[in-house]
Amino acid sequence: MSQQQCACPKCDCSVDSQAIEKNGQRYCCEACAIGHTDGSTDCGHNCQCGK
Template identity: 50%
Template sequence: MASVDVEMVKCACPDCVCVVSVSKAVEREGKAFCCDECAEGHPDHAGCEHAGCTCHG
């Protein structure tokens, strides 16, 4: 069985549509996020500011 290296993952923020490379992801509690806003659960309800994404926590 061949191993598969996952290089891109969906941001762990439920409302976020962003896909982020594992090497650049913000990691919190073993989950990968696209940015600090998503990783912190959008404390100020700010979006991730990535084009086309409407997540705000």
């Protein structure tokens, strides 16, 4: 399976077979999958995509 980028608009992380899938999109973590509505500012991968 080829790697793809996380569907979170500001996230630079790649996703693989362990990705979280939501609404046909693939995300690197749950925080990105819910659009950081939990108040998180990052995805846990040294990326500030929730700011």
